[in-house]
Amino acid sequence: MDAVSLNAAAGTQVPAASLRNAWVKFGQFTAIQDISLEIEAGAFYSILGPSGCGKSTLLRLVSDLIPPAAGEVSVFGKTTEAARLAREFAFVFQDATLLPWRSALKNVELPLEIGRSRGIDIPVSDKSPMELLELVGLKGREHALPHELSGGMRQRVAIARALVCKPKLLLMDEPFGALDEMTRDHLNLQLLKVWEETGVTILFVTHSIPEAVFLGQKVLMLKAHPGRLHEIVDIDLPYPRSIAQRDTPEFTRYSAHLRGLLEAC
Ligand SMILES: Nc1ncnc2c1ncn2[C@@H]1O[C@H](COP(=O)(O)OP(=O)(O)OP(=O)(O)O)[C@@H](O)[C@H]1O
Ligand SMILES: [Mg+2]
Numbered sequence: 001m002d003a004v005s006l007n008a009a010a011g012t013q014v015p016a017a018s019l020r021n022a023w024v025k026f027g028q029f030t031a032i033q034d035i036s037l038e039i040e041a042g043a044f045y046s047i048l049g050p051s052g053c054g055k056s057t058l059l060r061l062v063s064d065l066i067p068p069a070a071g072e073v074s075v076f077g078k079t080t081e082a083a084r085l086a087r088e089f090a091f092v093f094q095d096a097t098l099l100p101w102r103s104a105l106k107n108v109e110l111p112l113e114i115g116r117s118r119g120i121d122i123p124v125s126d127k128s129p130m131e132l133l134e135l136v137g138l139k140g141r142e143h144a145l146p147h148e149l150s151g152g153m154r155q156r157v158a159i160a161r162a163l164v165c166k167p168k169l170l171l172m173d174e175p176f177g178a179l180d181e182m183t184r185d186h187l188n189l190q191l192l193k194v195w196e197e198t199g200v201t202i203l204f205v206t207h208s209i210p211e212a213v214f215l216g217q218k219v220l221m222l223k224a225h226p227g228r229l230h231e232i233v234d235i236d237l238p239y240p241r242s243i244a245q246r247d248t249p250e251f252t253r254y255s256a257h258l259r260g261l262l263e264a265c
Pocket of ligand 1: 050058
């Protein structure tokens with residue numbers, strides 16, 4: 001089943017992530033205030049909001065990097081810790097953080113090697129590391145070292161690496177933020193292809209309104225001081241999406257609505 005139909009069936013499934021009255025505090029400072037939210041399995045959510053509103057904190061909360069100060073967070077019905085140990089999610093950051101002495105292929109294979117060396121029985125993608133590199137458009141560059149690749153190519157290696165343990169949830173924190181617009185467009189299309197082919201659920205943080213609208217089935221808008229949920233906007237544009245859709249009145253309408261929300265933050 002592809003991701004779009006997976007989403008249609010989501011009502012019958014355990015949510016990919018569920019937050020119930022979740023709070024995050026750093027000392028006296030409230031970074032996230034009382035967020036309740038369900039992310040359907042197979043969905044693509046973009047996350048927007050002003051700097052400091054808690055976007056990265058929200059991903060870190062879901063991925064068991066920080067505990068809630070109050071409330072509950074679960075991932076596919078498990079605690080975030082159990083989901084982390086079962087490799088149910090993977091992270092992609094703005095910086096690809098590849099090991100410079102290992103080829104693209106060897107970087108993608110790394111999580112599998114680590115799992116094996118620790119004797120952990122980890123899930124493995126149906127696609128081989130080679131096929132995952134092909135899926136992200138890097139066929140022929142498998143043996144290149146990171147310094148021989150462009151920034152966009154390095155991000156694609158990071159995405160292939162994130163997929164190698166067959167995560168059901170991909171947490172992406174401004175993964176294309178440092179790239180030029182053309183490269184970003186290209187990677188947006190490639191990411192939608194990955195989503196449709198794998199059925200993975202995606203939470204995608206961005207500062208770009210067009211990118212959020214172009215990718216997401218929904219856009220989660222957060223507010224700052226303290227970080228909290230502002231609005232969830234359904235993006236009712238058909239998939240597969242194309243760059244040309246950005247010139248449609250519907251797309252412009254969504255962008256304008258989100259810009260208005262951001263300005264009101
Ligand atoms: N480890 C920490 N200790 C103290 N405060 C923190 C910590 N991590 C985040 N914060 C604070 O929590 C708030 C939310 O931070 P977060 O990084 O989630 O924002 P963001 O929405 O991702 O911002 P940006 O768009 O700039 O990446 C900020 O005010 C930040 O200073
Ligand atoms: Mg951030």
